[in-house]
Amino acid sequence: MSSPLKEFNKNWWIEVYNRIIGAIVFIDDCTAESLHWDGGLFNLLQGGAVGVKSLSPFEFGLKEQHKAVFLTQATSNQLQSIKDIVSNSNFTHCILISCASLDVVYLELNEGKDVTDVITSGKAVSEATKELERMLKDAIGKEQYAVEVIYIPLFSITPTNVLFLTPPYHNMYPKYEGRLTPDSNSVDLYSLSHNERSAIRRLAGGLNSLFESLSYREEIFYMGQFSSLLAGVLENSPVCIARKKTCTTPISLVIIDRTLDLCGVTSHSTESVMDRMIAVLPRFPGHSNEVAVDMTPLCQVTVVSHPDDIQMSPGCVYHANDDSCLQTYDYMINKSQKEVMLDLYNKLSKLDLPKSPGLKTLLKVTPQSVEKLVIMK
Structure with a gap:
């Protein structure tokens, strides 16, 4: 059963998917990390997006692409990047999805100005919306256009029902x-x-x-x-x-x-397998809570600098659309190492592997026995 926090994230991502049909999507790193924990890139492509690009001032849309959706934390640098992208493209329909509350964005847009009356009167959201819509309109520079600015709070991830993380604020x-x-x-x-x-x-x-x-x-x-x-x-x-x-x-x-927090008041400390993995493995590129898994043992390739060598994209641990993976991930956070090893061994033993020893033949399931099972062919 999903927790209310998981449902919160899923419901807001559905709002995003409803708006990307026929659009090229530009997304920043923090929001991309949030997307990873909801299902990843294919959620956007299968939802109707015609392309997905990084939110960078060096990116732009193709001549035949007229609709763009921007998934952004709406910082000043990112807003400038959006203006550059729109100015260098042929868009007539732009949707800016701010993952930060628009009243906060308004304060940042008016840094150094006295906007006390606007804030106390509750008009900050509407004023921020107007400013951002004006920015998009000026960047489009056409008489026929459609712009939309909305706030969708994509700031959190819920890897398990009891763990809540906020990548933009790591x-x-x-x-x-x-x-x-x-x-x-x-x-x-x-x-x-x-x-x-x-x-x-x-x-x-x-x-x-x-x-x-x-x-x-x-x-x-x-x-x-x-x-x-x-x-x-x-x-x-x-x-x-x-x-x-x-x-x-x-x-x-x-x-x-x-x-x-020097005494480890949280339960997710070095006692969990996942915490040990995070301490040992490099971070997945652009992420703060996912690890990069070396995939070279699965194929014939020589990688000089894992995980940055583009010859071989790294793997990751979390796969939102795989129930078996989700259970194992939950175990790696909340269960002991012994329970995690047993869970992994059980799952691997069900694969069609020759000479796979049953649990009864093992005195103890260890990382070495799991590794041996993985490399058997």
């Missing part, structure tokens, strides 16, 4: 100056850098959308100065205040500074 980290107890408790958003302030607002906006979708009204507990800032945005932001007036399901939200 670099968020409190400042650590060599002491766990700060000299002063006085800290606010404007004491942070622009990027840190933006990340906190964006994460708060994503969590607000998640809680609104699930009708959650949170009680917040936090530990650490950085966490107090995130808690403050969730408590005082106008959109969060408006959401709490209608949401009824009570939950507890615990936020802890990563610099204080």
Whole structure:
């Protein structure tokens, strides 16, 4: 049975798939990682997209391609890339899907300006939409055009029913100056850098959308100065205040500074097989939570620098459309090494492999016995 968090992500990806028919899709790295955990590239191609490209200012559409969909975290650099792509293409229909809350995007578009009245009146979303639509219209430069700007909160992944991750914010980290107890408790958003302030607002906006979708009204507990800032945005932001007036399901939200998480308060630590794999294997290109698996033993190819050598694309561990894989992945996070080895051995033993020893003939299932079974032919 899927968790509410899994359903949250699936439902929003369905909204994306409904808009990509006949379009060329431009997607940034963080959103591409989110797509990977929902099913990957083929979800877009099978859903009707005519092509998929990286969100880069060096990309453009072909002359016969008139519809484009942009899946973006809507940072200032990415918005500039979108303008460049549209200006160098022949699009007449552009859909910009912002994965960041539009009220936060509005603040970033108007950095340094006094927009207090717009924020407090709740008009930030509509104003941001107008600005982005105007940007697309000017970049298209044609009399006949159609533009659409929408917010879809593609900021999270749920590898299992009990694990929730946020790839766009994997670099968020409190400042650590060599002491766990700060000299002063006085800290606010404007004491942070622009990027840190933006990340906190964006994460708060994503969590607000998640809680609104699930009708959650949170009680917040936090530990650490950085966490107090995130808690403050969730408590005082106008959109969060408006959401709490209608949401009824009570939950507890615990936020802890990563610099204080020195004792492994989370259960997913070095005890899990997946954590050991992440520590040993290189990251899948462009990803923060997936590992790159060397595929060269399966074919005759010489790779000099795995996983960056383009002669052989690396494999990965998670395959969203394979139920057997999903179960094994869940085991690698939540079960002991012994249980994971037994699960892998059972699955491999069911394959049509000659001379495959049964479990009864083995005193103990080990990584070596699983490896031996894999290479048998």
